[in-house]
Amino acid sequence: MALLNDGVRSQIRDILGAMPRPVELNLYRPDEGEASDLMTGLLAELAEIVPALRVRHSDAAPTLEPGHDTGMPIEGPILTVDPADRPTGTVRFLGLTVGLEFASLIEAIRQAGQGGSRLSPQTLAELGALERPVHIQVFTTPSCPYCPQAVRLAHEMAFASDKVVADMVDASTYQELSEKYAVMGVPAQFFNGKLSQVGLAPEANVLRLVRQAGRLAG
Numbered sequence: 001m002a003l004l005n006d007g008v009r010s011q012i013r014d015i016l017g018a019m020p021r022p023v024e025l026n027l028y029r030p031d032e033g034e035a036s037d038l039m040t041g042l043l044a045e046l047a048e049i050v051p052a053l054r055v056r057h058s059d060a061a062p063t064l065e066p067g068h069d070t071g072m073p074i075e076g077p078i079l080t081v082d083p084a085d086r087p088t089g090t091v092r093f094l095g096l097t098v099g100l101e102f103a104s105l106i107e108a109i110r111q112a113g114q115g116g117s118r119l120s121p122q123t124l125a126e127l128g129a130l131e132r133p134v135h136i137q138v139f140t141t142p143s144c145p146y147c148p149q150a151v152r153l154a155h156e157m158a159f160a161s162d163k164v165v166a167d168m169v170d171a172s173t174y175q176e177l178s179e180k181y182a183v184m185g186v187p188a189q190f191f192n193g194k195l196s197q198v199g200l201a202p203e204a205n206v207l208r209l210v211r212q213a214g215r216l217a218g
Contacts (some may be wrong), residue, residue, distance in 0.1 A: 004045050014083070015106060018049045019113030021085040024118075028058045028117035030074045032069040035096050042097070044186035050114055054084065066090075066135050066165050068193040072180060081105075081155075083112040089158035093171025094177075099142025104151040104168055110160050119156055123207050127161040136166040139178060139188040146200040150187035153206055163185050163214060 004012070025043055029036040040057075048055045061080055064068055079093040091112070097105040111117075117124060134152045140147035151168045158166035171178040171186060181190060189197040189206070191213040197205070 003046065004049075004051075009045075009049050012046070012106065015110055016052070016113065017049070017122070019052045019110070021086075021113050021115065022033075022052045022054055023058060023109055024054045024080075024082040024084050024114040025109075026056045026058055026080040028060070028062055028074075028078045028080075028218055030061070030076065030078075033076070035076045038096060038098075039079060043079070046109075049184040050109075051205070054162075062092075064195065067133050067197050068135065070180075072177050073144070075176060079105075081108045081112050083115070083159075086115070087162055087184060088112075088158070089162050089164035089166065091155045091158045092165070092167045094167050096142070097168070097170075097172030098193065100144065100148050101140055101142055101151070101168060101170070104140075104148045106186075107152050108155050111156065113115075117160055118157060119160055119184075120203065123157075123203060124160055126207060126211060127157055129162070130161055130163040132214055133163050133165065134210050135190075135192050136164065136210070137169050137181075137189075137190040137193075138167065139169045139171045139181070139183045139186050140189055141171055141186050144186045147187045150189060153188070155202060157206070157210060164210070 015179045047055045076095045081091045091108050138151050138154050154166035158164040185198050191209050196209045
């Protein structure tokens with residue numbers, strides 16, 4: 001049974017059908033569970049709809065929390081969205097991209113395939129001056145109306161800087177990680193493992209938190 005109906009498929013073609021660049025979707029499956037199977041099926045359907053997508057499956061377990069890994073288990077699939085022809089930071093989805101977060105996945109693919117940025121020139125300049133890596137984790141739930149915008153902003157910063165790893169974390173799949181950080185509300189945003197923001201924040205506020213985590217040169 002198809003996961004995406006004809007109406008959704010048509011919308012995806014309208015958004016992604018004319019991408020000028022190929023995009024790689026790299027999926028790590030930690031197990032044969034339902035979440036891994038669902039993401040595998042979803043990516044297969046997206047690749048049928050959008051010829052520019054290249055789906056790859058990795059056997060190598062990624063680092064769950066780059067730069068501050070504490071040995072937490074990988075509880076669900078991890079999807080990385082990579083522009084195939086240009087270096088960027090790392091854009092990832094941990095868990096399921098269902099509900100409102102499906103839009104976050106489509107937006108990340110669009111950004112990877114079309115390039116450009118909606119970030120301000122000041123933000124782009126300051127991201128380029130980061131001294132050390134920054135790991136952004138945005139904890140979400142499928143029904144959170146504010147989470148997709150928070151995820152999009154974090155991912156845009158990763159597309160703009162090779163110092164940034166930005167993760168959407170599905171709190172319902174990554175329950176142990178959510179418990180570790182005592183996530184009580186979403187979107188909850190952590191920068192290098194430290195809670196800095198709960199709720200939607202404007203670009204300038206998120207940039208300030210990234211600067212604090214990455215210690216801008218000068």
